[in-house]
Amino acid sequence: xxxxxxxxxxxxxxxxxxxxxxxxxxxxxxxxxxxxxxxxxxxxxxxxxxxxxxxxxxxxxxxxxxxxxxxxxxxxxxxxxxxxxxxxxxxxxxxxxxxxxxxxxxxxxxxxxxx
Amino acid sequence: xxxxxxxxxxxxxxxxxxxxxxxxxxxxxxxxxxxxxxxxxxxxxxxxxxxxxxxxxxxxxxxxxxxxxxxxxxxxxxxxxxxxxxxxxxxxxxxxxxxxxxxxxxxxxxxxx
Numbered sequence: 001x002x003x004x005x006x007x008x009x010x011x012x013x014x015x016x017x018x019x020x021x022x023x024x025x026x027x028x029x030x031x032x033x034x035x036x037x038x039x040x041x042x043x044x045x046x047x048x049x050x051x052x053x054x055x056x057x058x059x060x061x062x063x064x065x066x067x068x069x070x071x072x073x074x075x076x077x078x079x080x081x082x083x084x085x086x087x088x089x090x091x092x093x094x095x096x097x098x099x100x101x102x103x104x105x106x107x108x109x110x111x112x113x114x115x
Numbered sequence: 116x117x118x119x120x121x122x123x124x125x126x127x128x129x130x131x132x133x134x135x136x137x138x139x140x141x142x143x144x145x146x147x148x149x150x151x152x153x154x155x156x157x158x159x160x161x162x163x164x165x166x167x168x169x170x171x172x173x174x175x176x177x178x179x180x181x182x183x184x185x186x187x188x189x190x191x192x193x194x195x196x197x198x199x200x201x202x203x204x205x206x207x208x209x210x211x212x213x214x215x216x217x218x219x220x221x222x223x224x225x226x227x228x
Contacts, residue, residue, distance in 0.1 A: 034217075034218065041205075041221070041222075042221050042222070043205055043220050043221045043222050044205070044217075044219040045219070046217065046218070079167070089157075089158075089207075091158075095205075102160040102163075102173055102174060103148075103158075103160065103217060104134035105157045105158040106157065107156075107157040108157065112164075
């Protein structure tokens with residue numbers, strides 16, 4: 001069974017700070033790992049997808065790393081802005097023994113960036 | 116216009132009622148999914164469909180049914196709603212599972228009294 005854990009559950013930082021969000025998973029046999037952003041009252045927006053063969057992906061001020069052997073991923077946000085305030089979720093695809101497929105999500109880290 | 120559109124956005128109804136949540140997409144994706152999100156439990160997969168003729172149960176399908184009317188449309192039904200089905204429901208699409216990001220609608224907030 002695949003379990004995804006995100007720590008911390010909530011994080012509050014002043015504007016301009018660099019920060020790291022953590023994601024860990026129990027089964028290292030993953031195809032890829034995604035980081036999503038969820039704004040209140042909205043759906044999820046995919047931020048970055050890291051293939052299992054990659055170690056990191058970058059998009060603007062965001063950098064996601066993946067260490068399959070240790071079952072960990074981090075999302076680094078540089079020079080945080082109030083507009084970055086949202087809940088960030090990581091997710092990995094998983095195929096059960098019965099053959100059903102699903103995306104297993106962490107419970108998210110709620111980020112607040114204070115002006 | 117949104118790539119993945121869910122209707123209604125909000126719904127309040129009573130126990131025992133039949134409810135249908137609808138999802139349509141303009142991305143041309145074959146794969147569509149229904150999730151529910153609950154505080155403290157995260158997102159959980161209800162049903163998924165790889166094409167019009169292929170529908171599969173997710174981890175929490177009991178009490179739900181789905182219909183894939185066309186490549187672009189995937190509806191979720193609660194045949195007899197109960198209060199513990201109160202949640203935020205999301206529809207999502209993907210081109211190729213495991214290789215492409217999933218695209219989510221803005222959700223339907225469902226409250227069952």
